Amino acid sequence: MNSPSQIPHVKLPAGRNYIGGEWLDDAAAERLPVYDPATATVIGDIPGSTPDAVNQAVQAAHAAFVSPAWRDLSPLGRERLIHRLAELVEANAAELAAIETLDNGKPIAIASTVDVPLTAMWLRYMAGWPSKLGGKSIAPALQPAGSHHAYTVRQPVGVVAAIVPWNYPLVLAVWKIAPALAAGCTVVLKPAEATPYSALRLAQLVHEAGFPPGVFNVVLGDGRTGQALVEHPGVAKVSFTGSTATGKRLIATAANDLKRLTLELGGKSPTVILPDADLDIAVPGAAQAVFFNSGQICFAGTRLFVPRNRVDEILDGVSQVARSFKIGAGSEPDTVLGPVVSQRQLDNVLGRVQAGVQAGAEVVMGGGRVDREGYFVEPTILLTRDRSNPVYREEVFGPVLTATPYDDIDELASLANDSEYGLAAHIYTRDLSAAHQLAQKIDAGTIWVNTQLSPDPAIPFGGFKQSGWGRENGEQVFEHYLETKSVIVKIA
Ligand code: NAD
Numbered sequence: 227m228n229s230p231s232q233i234p235h236v237k238l239p240a241g242r243n244y245i246g247g248e249w250l251d252d253a254a255a256e257r258l259p260v261y262d263p264a265t266a267t268v269i270g271d272i273p274g275s276t277p278d279a280v281n282q283a284v285q286a287a288h289a290a291f292v293s294p295a296w297r298d299l300s301p302l303g304r305e306r307l308i309h310r311l312a313e314l315v316e317a318n319a320a321e322l323a324a325i326e327t328l329d330n331g332k333p334i335a336i337a338s339t340v341d342v343p344l345t346a347m348w349l350r351y352m353a354g355w356p357s358k359l360g361g362k363s364i365a366p367a368l369q370p371a372g373s374h375h376a377y378t379v380r381q382p383v384g385v386v387a388a389i390v391p392w393n394y395p396l397v398l399a400v401w402k403i404a405p406a407l408a409a410g411c412t413v414v415l416k417p418a419e420a421t422p423y424s425a426l427r428l429a430q431l432v433h434e435a436g437f438p439p440g441v442f443n444v445v446l447g448d449g450r451t452g453q454a455l456v457e458h459p460g461v462a463k464v465s466f467t468g469s470t471a472t473g474k475r476l477i478a479t480a481a482n483d484l485k486r487l488t489l490e491l492g493g494k495s496p497t498v499i500l501p502d503a504d505l506d507i508a509v510p511g512a513a514q515a516v517f518f519n520s521g522q523i524c525f526a527g528t529r530l531f532v533p534r535n536r537v538d539e540i541l542d543g544v545s546q547v548a549r550s551f552k553i554g555a556g557s558e559p560d561t562v563l564g565p566v567v568s569q570r571q572l573d574n575v576l577g578r579v580q581a582g583v584q585a586g587a588e589v590v591m592g593g594g595r596v597d598r599e600g601y602f603v604e605p606t607i608l609l610t611r612d613r614s615n616p617v618y619r620e621e622v623f624g625p626v627l628t629a630t631p632y633d634d635i636d637e638l639a640s641l642a643n644d645s646e647y648g649l650a651a652h653i654y655t656r657d658l659s660a661a662h663q664l665a666q667k668i669d670a671g672t673i674w675v676n677t678q679l680s681p682d683p684a685i686p687f688g689g690f691k692q693s694g695w696g697r698e699n700g701e702q703v704f705e706h707y708l709e710t711k712s713v714i715v716k717i718a
Contacts, residue, residue, distance in 0.1 A: 233334050238325065238426075239429075240426075241272035247433065247440060252273040255276050255279065256274045258446075264599075266569065274451060284385055286440040286443055287440055291382070301357040305353045307435055308356075308407060314434055315349065315428075319338065325424050325427055326395060330392060331556050331564045331600070344397050351404075361380050361711075376714045378710050385460055385461050386402070386461070386462070386463045386464075386707065387413075387455045389452045390416070395425065402467075407437075414455060417446065426444060429443075449472065456480060465706065468490075468491065488696035491694040492524060492621040493524045495529070495649050496529045496645075497652040497678075498652065500654060500657065500664075503656065509547060511654060512527060516530070516627040517548055527651075528626065530544070531631075537609075537631050551605060553602060553604075566624050578617055579593055582617025590608065591604075591606065604625070608629070613630070613644060643668060647689070648690025649694070650672040652673075653665065653668075653675045672685075684699065
């Protein structure tokens with residue numbers, strides 16, 4: 227029997243859009259159900275917002291963008307508002323974590339120690355930037371010294387459409403919202419249809435923090451609403467996190483009016499254990515890298531490469547760690563592995579495992595559904611030497627690891643790079659020289675050595691190859707939210 231919920235009862239915000247500082251119904255929209263993944267029961271519904279509602283949100287964001295209340299606010303004024311929002315996130319942390327657990331299914335231990343604290347930390351980090359985003363004075367190369375004064379100014383691009391997936395609903399929204407607001411842009415956020423509620427609670431906190439109306443807006447709905455947002459001529463920039471397939475569609479849509487576009491897409495990241503690695507670190511690290519958040523992490527380490535003579539030892543170790551994870555509803559405090567987010571995702575993960583096994587992958591552990599209500603998948607390890615096996619090549623986005631033996635460390639870079647994706651890699655070794663050499667050769671946006679899954683607001687994050695375009699976080703993120711203008715004045 228499942229143990230009872232251990233998290234406080236939360237009142238979910240009503241499924242309405244937040245536009246121009248007001249909560250609005252979209253009467254013409256169909257209602258989309260939202261499920262608790264732990265029980266597969268409906269917990270609420272949201273509008274599949276129509277193009278009219280999207281238009282209203284973009285217009286509100288545009289009006290706010292040119293309004294003196296936002297445009298003329300000093301950089302320190304923006305810093306203060308973003309810090310205020312961080313304070314409110316911290317003050318409401320328990321409630322936000324409970325919402326995230328109910329809506330996404332993730333363990334409350336993750337929501338309360340990762341999702342919500344990271345949300346506040348990202349806001350705090352980005353709040354420091356507005357007053358440091360100035361331009362430069364530049365000496366022209368073709369003019370006599372002192373004859374011209376040339377400088378650059380950096381201006382916010384305009385209305386940003388932020389479209390996010392369901393695996394880290396609040397964190398991934400804030401990865402976009404915080405730098406966009408810091409840069410002086412205004413935002414229309416479209417959360418994933420499976421996990422809308424933390425975005426709505428965030429909108430209430432934005433309101434309470436005192437942002438001018440229209441600076442931040444939320445439109446609810448599925449891909450059709452997202453598509454209408456990307457098509458809207460009033461949107462200057464689209465910041466998207468989601469699947470590579472959707473990312474490709476967005477490129478085609480955004481090409482119509484050359485919208486600026488950043489894409490944080492899928493991954494099939496390697497975990498590489500070198501022969502000299504400290505297995506006390508590498509084995510739990512490899513398990514965490516793939517099973518944390520039930521494998522629903524874009525940079526999860528889903529392809530494990532192990533020295534051939536240590537395959538049994540390492541796979542026994544990783545299986546043992548995975549078996550120790552308590553599977554349960556996210557609301558139970560000792561749950562380590564919660565459900566996957568939806569029936570669709572459950573079918574998708576199990577289908578990919580089945581296809582992999584049919585193509586010859588050997589089941590080391592798991593491979594099926596957990597026998598209980600809700601969308602639970604067993605932690606799964608598949609051994610495959612065949613690198614054309616679909617479960618080895620395609621993103622699963624669930625708790626599924628493929629393990630592949632190697633003979634020679636000289637093959638590791640090409641094994642790691644044998645993927646259409648290039649989001650991240652994990653390397654385990656005691657030999658720092660080998661680690662740095664391999665890090666140079668792996669085509670991925672982030673390489674972790676002897677650690678795993680630890681993004682940082684100061685450190686750029688993004689993908690090579692089909693894992694995306696552009697970088698989030700750090701100073702680099704502002705390239706996407708600011709235009710550079712050059713001013714050249716003849717003074718003599
Ligand atoms: P998805 O692409 O189906 O949906 C993502 C978002 O896009 C949702 O809000 C959805 O409603 C919206 N959307 C769908 N079709 C659209 C369209 N035609 N136009 C505009 N918006 C549209 O992805 P998902 O299944 O929700 O998320 C899982 C994927 O996200 C995985 O591939 C994962 O790797 C990726 N992801 C990437 C990162 C990263 O930082 N690189 C982080 C998390 C997740």
